[in-house]
Amino acid sequence: MASGLYRWGSIFKSKYRRRLEAAPRPSYKRPEIMAEKDRIIIVGGGPVGYTAALNLAHYGIPFLLLEEGDEIFEDPRAGTVHPPTLEMFNNLGVTETMLGRGYIVRNYHYRDRKQGLIAEFDLGVLADDTPYPFRLMLEQHKISHILADKLSEYGDHQVLNGHRVTEVRQNGGNVTVTAQTSGGIETFEARYVIGCDGGRSNVRKSMDVGFEGFSFEERFLVLTTPFEFADHGYALTNYIADPEEWCALFKVKGPDDKGIWRILFPTKPEETEDEIFDDDVIERRMQGFHAKPEAYDIAHRNLYQVHQRVAGSYRAGKILIAGDAAHVNNPLGGMGMNFGFHDAFNLTEKLAAIWLDSADEALLDRYDRQRRTVASEYLQRQTIENKKNIEQDNPAERAKFLDDLRAIIADPEKQRVYLRRAAMIEGVARAASIT
Ligand SMILES: Cc1cc2nc3c(=O)[nH]c(=O)nc-3n(C[C@H](O)[C@H](O)[C@H](O)COP(=O)(O)OP(=O)(O)OC[C@H]3O[C@@H](n4cnc5c(N)ncnc54)[C@H](O)[C@@H]3O)c2cc1C
Incomplete structure (x- = not known):
């Protein structure tokens, strides 16, 4: 296996579990705070x-x-x-820190692998819609670290690592959470539980609700390289359409803040992991995308199973x-x-409204209505459409889509309408409109 190679999902998880089982139990200090x-x-x-x-x-709510x-x-x-x-995080005093850690991207490209640049979008047209008319390129683990650092300024909470929640049960007016730790099973009680435990959520499974939708047959390959694509006309964010091998290319700051590029490719359903990760196959893929005399330096290679589902x-x-x-x-x-x-x-x-102001718990149904409706109407529709467009293999449909993009960037008002949706402003407004 090449160095730096790991895969989100079963391989990574099972490795982690072995580590959890083998590791001596960490001595967590549990302050009596609540x-x-x-x-x-x-x-x-x-x-x-x-x-x-x-x-x-x-809000000063213990958790x-x-x-x-x-x-x-x-x-x-x-x-x-x-x-x-960025607007939401500004209320928590972390947006400035985030802006300082990532790349601010005002312009991004929609390209076609054969025709080249089709449309350069300018998020500046959203200047009247948001104080942040751009995308910030900042890796998700860095965001988590920024949030965790900020959290250390507050009291009245505990963070316990090494606790794998296996079950959540309603228990009269409270909820009981069972967790597996390296030292055995522990249980905890609370007034509410929020499951933010990812796609395979045990909290969702405990709720016994469906997770309807579908999974794509092909997996998505992410390669990371220090090669400087900006010297070859690429923006810091690029979506590149192709009926056979579309891709998406981004620059993030990377581990040493010097800048690193990630490129996302589809793979074929029948390709094995060994074939996908083979050094020669990767080199051919990269050279096919952008030919250069020297071989590519590939820092990481990751493979993801991708799904479209809503609880x-x-x-x-x-x-x-x-x-x-x-x-x-x-x-x-x-x-x-x-x-x-x-x-x-x-x-x-x-x-917070329920906890601090005795608002009716029915407000939580409104959360469900607002966010679940928009997940189906907007998030699912938009991302499925994005994939359909980038891989479109019908020549007439492809030509129409690319012409539409050209027309959108030629007209600032059309571009604004398009970017309000792409920049997720419309989704937030739609959720707020649901009572
Ligand atoms: C290649 C790729 C690129 C992406 N790019 C973007 C992008 O540019 N922008 C974007 O908005 N989204 C992007 N996404 C999606 C994004 O990564 C996810 O939506 C995001 O990670 C979801 O965050 P989360 O906190 O809900 O879940 P996760 O990030 O999955 O975190 C869940 C956490 O819960 C923990 N956990 C799981 N089970 C348990 C348990 N039983 N008990 C205790 N803890 C548990 C896990 O260890 C983990 O720390 C991308 C996804 C992929 C695969």
């Missing part, structure tokens, strides 16, 4: 879990966060942060879900994590 039940439990310390945590801390891993995962997944997300409900009594636990989608458009952030803000604001 009555055992008088708190909210967040399951999952990914970007969405930490967002829920920081907003609860901001306990239970995370399976020993630390924040660093696999290369989300890297795009959209304007409404049947985001609420079962006092148990709620947010982020990938509630919906999953393909990464084209960079929306999944952002959408999860919007869930977390929406939900924790409602919980």
Whole structure:
């Protein structure tokens, strides 16, 4: 296996579990800061879990966060942060830090592998819609670290790593959470539980709701290289259409802040993992995309199974879900994590109204209505459409789509309408309109 190679999913998880079983039990200090039940439990310390945590801390609501891993995962997944997300995080005082850690991308490219540049979008046309008329390229684990650092400024909470939640049960007016640790089973009680435990969510499974949708047959390959594509006319974000091998190309700052490029390719369903990860196959793929005399230096190679699914409900009594636990989608458009952030803000604001102002718990049904409706109407529709367009193999449909893009960038008002949707402003507004 090439160095730096790991795969999100079964291989990574089973390796982690072996580590968890083998590791000596860490000695967690558990300060007596709250009555055992008088708190909210967040399951999952990914970007969405930490967002829920920081907003609860901001409102002064006690919580306990239970995370399976020993630390924040660093696999290369989300890297795009959209304007409404930056607005929401600004209320928590972390947006400036985020802006300082990533790349601000005002212009991005839609390209065709044979025809080259089709449309250069200018997010500046959103200047009247948002104080942040750009995308921020910042890796998701860095966002989680920024949120976790900010959290350390607040009291009244605990974060317990090495706790894999296996079951969540309603218990009279409270909820009981069972977790597996290296030292055995532990149980915890709370008034509410928020499941932010990702696509395979045990919290969602405990709620016994469906996760309807479909999975793509092909897996998505992400390669990471330091080769400087900006010297060859590429923007820091590029979507590149092709009926045989579309791709998406982004620059993020990377581990040493010097800048690294990620390129996302589809693979064929029948290709084995060994074939996909073979050095010669990868080199041919990269040279086929952009030929150069020297071989590519590939820092990481990751393979992802991709799904389009939405949970049947985001609420079962006092148990709620947010982020990938509630919906999953393909990464084209960079929306999944952002959408999860919007869930977390929406939900924790409602919980704060209930906790602090005795608002009716029916508000939590509104969370479900708002966020689940928009996940289906907007997130699923938009990301499925993004994939359909980038891989379109009908020549007439392809030509029409590319002509439409050219027409959109030629007209600032059309571009604004298009970018309000692509930049997720429309989705947030639509959710707010649902009573
Ligand atoms: C290649 C790729 C590129 C992407 N790019 C983008 C992008 O640019 N923009 C975007 O918005 N989205 C993007 N996404 C989607 C994004 O990565 C996810 O939407 C995001 O990670 C969801 O965050 P989350 O916190 O809900 O879940 P996760 O990131 O999956 O975090 C879940 C956390 O819960 C923990 N956990 C799981 N089970 C348990 C348990 N039983 N008990 C305790 N803890 C548990 C896990 O260890 C993990 O820390 C991309 C995805 C992929 C695959």
